[in-house]
Amino acid sequence: MDSLFDPEPDDAQETSAAGLGRGPGPSAPLAVRMRPQRLDDVVGQGHLLQPGSPLNRLIGGSGAASVLLYGPPGTGKTTMASLISRATGGRFEALSALSAGVKEVRAVIDLARRRLVHGEQTVLFIDEVHRFSKTQQDALLDAVENRIVLLVAATTENPSFSVVAPLLSRSLVLALQPLSDADIGTVLDRAVAADRGLAGAVSLSDEAREHLIAVAGGDARRALTALEAAAAGAADRSPDDEGPVELSVGDVESTIDQAAVRYDRDGDQHYDVTSAFIKSIRGSDVDAALHYLARMIAAGEDPRFIARRLMIHASEDIGMADPTALTTAVNAAQVVALVGMPEARLALAQATIHLATAPKSNGVVAAIGAAMADISAGRIGAVPLHLRDGHYSGAADLGNAVGYRYPHDDPDGVLAQQYPPDELIGVDYYAPTERGAERELAARLPRLRAIIRRLRR
Numbered sequence: 001m002d003s004l005f006d007p008e009p010d011d012a013q014e015t016s017a018a019g020l021g022r023g024p025g026p027s028a029p030l031a032v033r034m035r036p037q038r039l040d041d042v043v044g045q046g047h048l049l050q051p052g053s054p055l056n057r058l059i060g061g062s063g064a065a066s067v068l069l070y071g072p073p074g075t076g077k078t079t080m081a082s083l084i085s086r087a088t089g090g091r092f093e094a095l096s097a098l099s100a101g102v103k104e105v106r107a108v109i110d111l112a113r114r115r116l117v118h119g120e121q122t123v124l125f126i127d128e129v130h131r132f133s134k135t136q137q138d139a140l141l142d143a144v145e146n147r148i149v150l151l152v153a154a155t156t157e158n159p160s161f162s163v164v165a166p167l168l169s170r171s172l173v174l175a176l177q178p179l180s181d182a183d184i185g186t187v188l189d190r191a192v193a194a195d196r197g198l199a200g201a202v203s204l205s206d207e208a209r210e211h212l213i214a215v216a217g218g219d220a221r222r223a224l225t226a227l228e229a230a231a232a233g234a235a236d237r238s239p240d241d242e243g244p245v246e247l248s249v250g251d252v253e254s255t256i257d258q259a260a261v262r263y264d265r266d267g268d269q270h271y272d273v274t275s276a277f278i279k280s281i282r283g284s285d286v287d288a289a290l291h292y293l294a295r296m297i298a299a300g301e302d303p304r305f306i307a308r309r310l311m312i313h314a315s316e317d318i319g320m321a322d323p324t325a326l327t328t329a330v331n332a333a334q335v336v337a338l339v340g341m342p343e344a345r346l347a348l349a350q351a352t353i354h355l356a357t358a359p360k361s362n363g364v365v366a367a368i369g370a371a372m373a374d375i376s377a378g379r380i381g382a383v384p385l386h387l388r389d390g391h392y393s394g395a396a397d398l399g400n401a402v403g404y405r406y407p408h409d410d411p412d413g414v415l416a417q418q419y420p421p422d423e424l425i426g427v428d429y430y431a432p433t434e435r436g437a438e439r440e441l442a443a444r445l446p447r448l449r450a451i452i453r454r455l456r457r
Contacts, residue, residue: 026196030228031221033196034187036079037086043220044183045076045176054172059083066144066151068129068159068168071176072340074219077154078127080176084152085123091115092123093149097131102139109143122149129153130162137164144170158338178218185213187220188227202231203244208252214300215256217341229255273299278309282317286356293352297345307333310351318355319364321436328354359436367430374424381421416454426453 026033036042039049039059048055054065059080067084069077085092093108112122124143126132143149144167151171155162159173179187188209191197204212208230216223230252234245277292296306311333314326328351335347390401405417418425432438432445 029225030191030197031224034191034194034224035082039083042076042079042083043186044179045080048174048176055080055174059087066149066171067153068163068171068173069152069154069176070159070173071156072178072218073156074216074221074223075176075179076220077176078125081123081125081152081154084150085125091120092125094125094127097126097128097136100126100136102136105136105139109139109148112143112149116148121147124149124151126151126153128155130155130157130159134164137167141166141170156340161338179216179220180218181213184216184218184220184223185209188212188223191224191227198227198231200244202234203246205246205248207249208247211249211252215252215298217300226252226256274309278313278317281313281352281356282360284356284360286353289352289356290349293348297341297348303336303341303344303348304333306348307336307351310348310355313355315364317360317362317365318358319361319438320432320441321359321361321363321438323437325355325358359438361433361435361438363430363432363438370429374427379423381423383421384418386417387419412451414448414451416452419452 039056042049049059050056055067058065058067067080069080071077091112093112095104095108108122108124112124115122129137140149140151144151153163153171159168188204192202192204193200204227212223212226212230215226227247230247231245233255234247234251273292273295277289277296280286280288280292293306297303307329310329311326314329318325332344332347332351336344339347385399386401386403386405388395388400390396390404396402405415407413407415407417409415420427428449430445432441434442
């Protein structure tokens with residue numbers, strides 16, 4: 001693992017909290033150099049850092065619990081581990097689940113056990129812990145329970161599904177949120193100005209800053225990596241004595257190979273692209289729908305917003321023509337919540353393809369709209385006596401539930417009986433189309449209504 005906590009090259013230097021405190025050298029990546037060195041420097045995650053909170057106490061050196069940090073990339077999981085290690089004053093060991101196995105885990109635990117005899121605590125940081133197998137995770141249990149190591153594990157996947165229950169029960173699970181646009185902006189501004197960052201060698205145009213924020217997608221590491229690449233490219237074309245080089249959108253695009261998407265999440269483009277997305281699905285143009293989906297994703301649109309629009313559209317423009325469309329949209333929203341971006345874009349694309357190619361019907365919208373219109377017009381009426389609640393003493397004396405006929409007593413499961421108030425007998429709200437699954441409903445519904453309303457079949 002190319003650890004973010006590797007000490008300066010010095011054979012005599014140990015990987016410890018003290019070593020971490022000296023910080024990375026000037027040749028380290030910008031994202032490493034700008035890692036917060038104290039709690040006050042942390043940007044975002046205010047919901048976890050309130051005074052007295054478990055994470056605040058750990059970073060303050062007054063806690064001793066193992067933690068599972070769960071959140072998207074670039075939100076501060078490694079930073080929190082660094083601060084916890086520094087606060088405890090313990091030795092720091094880092095493993096990556098991508099390369100470490102049970103042998104490496106047991107070696108660190110054995111080392112930690114020997115240190116503990118001399119009163120030294122070991123902080124074990126495991127990145128991508130969800131990639132550990134059950135056997136590898138089980139190897140940690142005894143050491144965590146007996147505090148041989150203070151475990152700080154990071155994962156981008158929901159630990160409820162990717163971490164074994166015994167390890168979950170021995171740890172605090174803390175969910176980190178994607179950084180806001182304002183948070184990313186603060187990170188960029190600090191990196192431009194700080195001596196351990198770019199030290200004012202460059203400046204950012206407003207457009208370049210906004211583009212870096214957009215492509216970051218709430219990931220501080222991604223934002224700083226893009227900024228460093230753009231700054232390096234711009235430095236090659238300007239003498240040092242001409243003052244700060246202003247980075248343009250073009251500078252950023254040329255280094256991260258991603259064109260700026262003209263998309264303001266609070267302005268016209270947000271509404272225009274969203275409108276085009278929904279209308280393309282409604283019009284069954286799957287290719288256009290995927291284009292607008294990609295534009296929203298590339299611009300950093302909240303995937304939860306996209307998922308909500310898909311769920312609404314599944315009922316609004318498809319409805320009973322394909323009842324599985326709503327299931328697909330809801331499942332996509334669950335993937336967004338449980339997995340997150342960028343992987344969740346696949347589920348959003350799958351739902352978009354399903355909805356765009358599904359048969360269309362606005363029967364659900366028309367049906368509930370007509371029913372609501374009658375309510376607004378005062379066409380309410382009394383609930384028929386035989387449909388009223390009869391589960392209390394004296395209900396029968398009032399006529400409630402008397403004469404109710406149980407449909408399952410009929411061989412067909414449907415029988416003649418009045419269900420609407422007197423004022424609405426014979427009113428039809430739902431009108432199925434001849435498209436998709438509604439074709440069968442269009443043939444069956446008149447027969448159901450004829451039986452229920454005592455009409456001829």
